[in-house]
Amino acid sequence: xxxxxxxxxxxxxxxxxxxxxxxxxxxxxxxxxxxxxxxxxxxxxxxxxxxxxxxxxxxxxxxxxxxxxxxxxxxxxxxxxxxxxxxxxxxxxxxxxxxxxxxxxxxxxxxxxxxxxxxxxxxxxxxxxxxx
Numbered sequence: 001x002x003x004x005x006x007x008x009x010x011x012x013x014x015x016x017x018x019x020x021x022x023x024x025x026x027x028x029x030x031x032x033x034x035x036x037x038x039x040x041x042x043x044x045x046x047x048x049x050x051x052x053x054x055x056x057x058x059x060x061x062x063x064x065x066x067x068x069x070x071x072x073x074x075x076x077x078x079x080x081x082x083x084x085x086x087x088x089x090x091x092x093x094x095x096x097x098x099x100x101x102x103x104x105x106x107x108x109x110x111x112x113x114x115x116x117x118x119x120x121x122x123x124x125x126x127x128x129x130x131x132x
Contacts, residue, residue, distance in 0.1 A: 001073070001099040002031040003039070005092050006046040007107035008125055013047060013056045013064050023105055023125035024064070028071055034099035035072035038091040043068070075099050083117065086110035096120045103128060 004012075004024065011020035027033065046052065047061050077094035084090050089110050096104050097118070104122045106112060115122035123131075 001034045001096075001101040002027050003034050003092055003096045003099070003101045003104045004043075004068070005039075005089070005104065005106040005108055005111060006043045008105045009043050009064065009068065010046055010052060010056075011107055011125065013052070013060055016060070019129065020107070020125040023128045024067075026129060027105065028067060031103075033068055033072040034075055034095055034101050035069065036075050036077055036091065036095045036098070038077075039095050040069065042088075042091065073099065084110055084114065093117060093120075103131075 004027065008020055008023065011018065012024040015021060044065065047056065047065070075095060075098040077098035079094060079097055081090050081093045081097070083093060089108060092104055092106070092111060101120060104111060104120060105125055105128045106122055107124060111122050112124065
C-alpha cells in the first residue's frame with residue numbers, strides 16, 4: 001500500500017513527464033494506492049482551486065483522479081493521530097496507519113520532517129523513485 005498526498009498528486013498533474021508524474025506511474029504499476037474520504041476530498045479540492053484548474057487541463061485532472069480512485073483500496077481510518085505540525089496533514093498519517101502503507105509520497109515539508117514515522121517512510125517523489 002502507498003499513500004500519495006495532495007501536493008504529490010497536484011505536482012504529478014501539472015506536468016506529465018515530471019518526477020512526481022513518474023512516481024505516480026511507478027506506484028500505479030508496482031503498488032496499491034490507499035485512499036480515504038478525507039484524503040480524496042482534499043486532493044479533489046486542491047485540484048479544483050482556480051490556479052490549478054487553469055494550469056491543468058480538465059481531462060488531465062479527471063484522468064489522474066480516475067486512475068487514483070480506480071486503483072485504490074478505500075479505508076476509513078479509526079485511529080486518530082495528532083503528530084504532524086500541520087494538523088490538516090494528520091489525515092495522511094491516519095490513512096497510512098489504517099492501510100498498513102509502507103510509504104507516503106509527499107512534497108509537504110510538514111510531513112517530510114517526520115520521516116520515518118512509526119516505521120512508515122515519508123518520501124519526496126524523487127526519493128520514492130530512487131527506492132530499489
